[in-house]
Amino acid sequence: MTQRPDQTVLHVTSAEELHTAIDAEVTKLIREAVASPGGGILVTRHSHNAFSVQLTPEVPFGSSVELDLRVAGNETQATHTLP
Known part of the structure; x- marks a missing residue:
């Protein structure tokens, strides 16, 4: 895991x-x-084992968005409302 002021980068193996x-x-x-x-x-999701997680004003308060960048030009996105 890498901490940056604006995001956390996670590198996982499983x-x-x-x-x-x-x-x-x-x-x-x-x-x-x-x-x-x-x-x-x-x-x-940046690759099969690298992810970043951050708070951003680009996502509405009370929501989370998942963005998959593994395939260039074919980004997928899912939006969730947090309980």
Whole structure:
């Protein structure tokens, strides 16, 4: 895991590690977003084992967006409303 001021980059080796790491980061960011509203959560898949997780004003508050960049020009996106 790499910490940057604007995002956390995760490098994982298994599906279990992926789910655990992303769940932990999303939970942390939900707390941050509630304390200081202004954006939602963006989870980006950069490769089969590299992901970034960040709060961004480009995603509406109370939502999360998953973006898959593995195939250039064929990005896929899913939006979720957080409970």
